Amino acid sequence: MLKSIRSIAAADAKLTMAHMFVAFTALLLGATAGLLQTLVRSGKVTLPAGIGYYQILTLHGVVLGLVLTTFFIVGFVIATQSKTAGEYSSKERKFAWIGFSMMTAGVALTATFILLNEASVLYTFYAPLMAHPGFYIGLTLVIVGSWVEGFVIFHRHAKWRKENPGQRTPLLSYMGVITMLMWQIATLGVAATVCIQFIPWSLGFTDTIDVLVSRTLFWYFGHPLVYFWLLPAYMCWYAIIPKIIGGKIFSDSLARLSFILLLLFSIPVGFHHQLTEPGIDPFWKYLQVVLTFLVVIPSLMTAFSLFATFEMRGRELGAKGLFGWVRKMPWKDVRFLAPFIGMVWFIPAGTGGIINASNQMNQVVHNTIWVTGHFHLTAATSVILTFFGIAYWLIPSITGRKLTAKLNKLGIVQTIVWSVGMAIMSGAMHWQGLLGGPRRSAYSEYAGNADTAAWGSYQIAQAIGGSILFIGMVIMLVIFINLAFFAPKGQEEFPVGTVADIAGPTPKVLENWKLWIGVTCALILFAYTIPFIDIIQNAPPGSPGFKFW
Amino acid sequence: MHMHKYEKIWLLFGTGTLLVFLIVVGISAFYMGNQPPSCAVTLDPEKVDSTPPFDETGLKQIGENEYQLTIVASAFNYDVGNKDKLVQIPKGATVHFNVTTKDVVHGFELVGTNVNMMLEPGYISTYTNTFDKPGKYTLLCNEYCGTGHHLMTATIEVME
Numbered sequence: 001m002l003k004s005i006r007s008i009a010a011a012d013a014k015l016t017m018a019h020m021f022v023a024f025t026a027l028l029l030g031a032t033a034g035l036l037q038t039l040v041r042s043g044k045v046t047l048p049a050g051i052g053y054y055q056i057l058t059l060h061g062v063v064l065g066l067v068l069t070t071f072f073i074v075g076f077v078i079a080t081q082s083k084t085a086g087e088y089s090s091k092e093r094k095f096a097w098i099g100f101s102m103m104t105a106g107v108a109l110t111a112t113f114i115l116l117n118e119a120s121v122l123y124t125f126y127a128p129l130m131a132h133p134g135f136y137i138g139l140t141l142v143i144v145g146s147w148v149e150g151f152v153i154f155h156r157h158a159k160w161r162k163e164n165p166g167q168r169t170p171l172l173s174y175m176g177v178i179t180m181l182m183w184q185i186a187t188l189g190v191a192a193t194v195c196i197q198f199i200p201w202s203l204g205f206t207d208t209i210d211v212l213v214s215r216t217l218f219w220y221f222g223h224p225l226v227y228f229w230l231l232p233a234y235m236c237w238y239a240i241i242p243k244i245i246g247g248k249i250f251s252d253s254l255a256r257l258s259f260i261l262l263l264l265f266s267i268p269v270g271f272h273h274q275l276t277e278p279g280i281d282p283f284w285k286y287l288q289v290v291l292t293f294l295v296v297i298p299s300l301m302t303a304f305s306l307f308a309t310f311e312m313r314g315r316e317l318g319a320k321g322l323f324g325w326v327r328k329m330p331w332k333d334v335r336f337l338a339p340f341i342g343m344v345w346f347i348p349a350g351t352g353g354i355i356n357a358s359n360q361m362n363q364v365v366h367n368t369i370w371v372t373g374h375f376h377l378t379a380a381t382s383v384i385l386t387f388f389g390i391a392y393w394l395i396p397s398i399t400g401r402k403l404t405a406k407l408n409k410l411g412i413v414q415t416i417v418w419s420v421g422m423a424i425m426s427g428a429m430h431w432q433g434l435l436g437g438p439r440r441s442a443y444s445e446y447a448g449n450a451d452t453a454a455w456g457s458y459q460i461a462q463a464i465g466g467s468i469l470f471i472g473m474v475i476m477l478v479i480f481i482n483l484a485f486f487a488p489k490g491q492e493e494f495p496v497g498t499v500a501d502i503a504g505p506t507p508k509v510l511e512n513w514k515l516w517i518g519v520t521c522a523l524i525l526f527a528y529t530i531p532f533i534d535i536i537q538n539a540p541p542g543s544p545g546f547k548f549w
Numbered sequence: 550m551h552m553h554k555y556e557k558i559w560l561l562f563g564t565g566t567l568l569v570f571l572i573v574v575g576i577s578a579f580y581m582g583n584q585p586p587s588c589a590v591t592l593d594p595e596k597v598d599s600t601p602p603f604d605e606t607g608l609k610q611i612g613e614n615e616y617q618l619t620i621v622a623s624a625f626n627y628d629v630g631n632k633d634k635l636v637q638i639p640k641g642a643t644v645h646f647n648v649t650t651k652d653v654v655h656g657f658e659l660v661g662t663n664v665n666m667m668l669e670p671g672y673i674s675t676y677t678n679t680f681d682k683p684g685k686y687t688l689l690c691n692e693y694c695g696t697g698h699h700l701m702t703a704t705i706e707v708m709e
């Protein structure tokens with residue numbers, strides 16, 4: 001019998017695993033809903049038993065966009081923190097469990113009202129569609145619970161700093177702190193609209209709601225939300241992959257700088273989701289578009305650093321020429337392959353994002369299925385494949401098991417199946433969107449004109465892609481369950497990269513939190529104060545609630 | 550902070566491209582007037598039917614081959630001024646759209662054109678488009694508004 005050796009303390013592993021179980025349950029539910037959506041949209045299938053299309057679409061958006069991502073990320077950062085900044089104290093752990101319980105209770109509450117068809121408002125719950133108050137209260141619990149866990153993560157980082165005065169903090173711990181910091185600052189907006197506007201209104205304490213204020217607060221949160229998904233993937237790309245390929249992190253300070261820039265430029269930009277809305281001055285829309293595009297700079301830095309790491313390692317192994325490194329990479333190691341494929345998908349995905357955010361050009365694609373195609377590349381491919389890539393070593397590593405050769409191979413199959421399925425589904429979504437096909441829509445023949453009739457074949461292609469993706473989901477769950485319960489006991493590496501010798505020292509200023517939080521707040525105030533006052537001062541009469549489902 | 554020479558070149562090139570791009574977008578928006586729909590006029594969403602111009606929906610000629618098209622959206626309907634939900638305009642017509650919603654948020658997308666805007670209760674959404682190509686253009690709702698969301702539609706026909 002092999003000995004089981006965990007890479008982090010057993011109690012911390014348990015905490016992370018609790019998050020993982022919720023995350024992978026969400027994957028099961030969400031991907032099943034996703035398959036049904038594509039089937040309905042093909043026009044060949046109708047849902048049984050009075051289940052509504054928009055009910056399952058709400059479920060899909062909530063459990064994949066909000067639950068899977070948040071639980072996976074918090075669980076992952078809890079683990080990297082324990083690994084790099086030290087085991088949690090029993091008090092920290094207790095708070096983390098409190099946070100986890102709040103989040104889970106919140107998910108259960110929200111899901112209940114979706115399943116009761118009391119909340120078919122989609123995951124963005126735009127007013128004045130009004131769901132059952134339980135839906136909003138559940139979401140609040142998820143957010144507050146994540147704050148509690150975020151503070152535990154901050155506390156651990158601060159503790160490490162205190163115990164190691166004057167030393168550079170561990171890179172993964174630093175990145176985990178920025179990830180959660182962005183989340184805390186961003187969720188203030190959605191917490192404000194839910195607690196001040198939606199909950200009193202849905203309980204009947206207030207008669208009307210200010211729609212544009214609620215949308216503005218939502219999108220103040222909505223864009224950093226997508227960067228909150230991306231940052232943990234960047235953690236893996238920057239700080240974990242170098243170790244997996246046997247190389248070094250290209251530069252510690254550039255990695256930190258790019259995280260700081262992502263923090264600064266991903267919050268004061270929500271108007272790029274509101275470009276076609278009335279009531280917002282076009283000057284402020286353009287200003288936020290400019291701020292949006294500043295994330296191009298850290299993105300270019302990231303691309304450079306990652307490929308520099310690959311090339312450095314390739315040359316170490318004797319590669320010659322510009323692309324010689326390609327042949328030296330461990331393609332048969334799923335811990336590398338899955339995140340790498342995710343990274344490659346980020347190139348078309350990011351290009352699509354640039355198109356979406358291009359101010360007036362947004363009109364061509366706004367609310368078309370192109371947008372859905374776009375974020376199934378960013379979130380559901382780049383990010384999710386990287387998360388799967390993390391799960392392959394994280395789960396066995398903290399539960400004291402091994403990623404076997406067989407499971408590794410199955411992981412490679414999973415990566416390919418997911419990529420093929422997504423290429424078909426997302427590709428068809430992009431094309432149909434350019435032809436005007438709307439998102440968030442069940443099958444329809446509209447007025448029977450030729451323009452809408454041309455979409456049929458794209459919707460069939462989406463159903464084919466969706467079916468392949470569903471198989472990919474099943475494979476992933478088989479791997480997950482095996483890694484969590486059945487893989488042989490042993491020791492699996494928790495890869496943590498080290499910095500290359502040629503990288504210079506890291507400037508102290510990158511760890512000056514007061515400064516960076518201050519600059520973040522200043523940018524937010526700059527981008528939002530005047531238009532927000534404008535929106536409130538020129539507000540039309542508020543709206544009562546509607547239940548149109 | 551130490552930065553590799555190639556990285557400096559890479560970032561300089563990237564940032565330069567970005568700058569050019571933002572200037573082009575800015576000139577197109579502010580100098581050439583290609584702004585996204587951003588009308589700031591408000592009204593009482595409960596009194597849409599009695600607020601001009603929405604008390605009289607439909608097409609109105611206001612100049613030579615120039616029209617104002619007033620539409621009221623509600624779940625799950627576009628009131629374009631007639632029962633057939635068909636608006637016919639001559640080729641080359643310039644149409645000023647004036648649209649609002651009586652209830653929840655709706656979308657307003659004219660397939661195959663740049664007409665694509667959000668309708669929000671209490672706000673008027675406006676956009677101007679010139680129709681040079683004859684044919685039938687489907688108007689549809691591209692923001693979720695309830696169970697009948699995908700059934701909200703009308704047609705604008707550009708006549709030869």
Ligand code: HEM
Nearest residue numbers: 031034035037038061064065122380439440441466469470
């Ligand atoms: C089996 C895999 C999946 C399939 C077949 C699938 C399918 C779909 C389809 C067809 C839609 C659009 C429906 C519409 O606009 O009418 C959609 C929306 C969406 N999907 Fe997925 N998806 C999958 C995986 C994922 C994953 C992994 C994520 C997140 C990480 C995700 C997040 C979303 C979100 C946030 C929406 C938007 C919902 C809304 O507009 O309210 N999906 N999905």
Ligand SMILES: [Cu+2]
Nearest residue numbers: 222223272273
């Ligand atoms: Cu965004």
Ligand SMILES: [Cu+2]
Nearest residue numbers: 690692694698
């Ligand atoms: Cu609609």
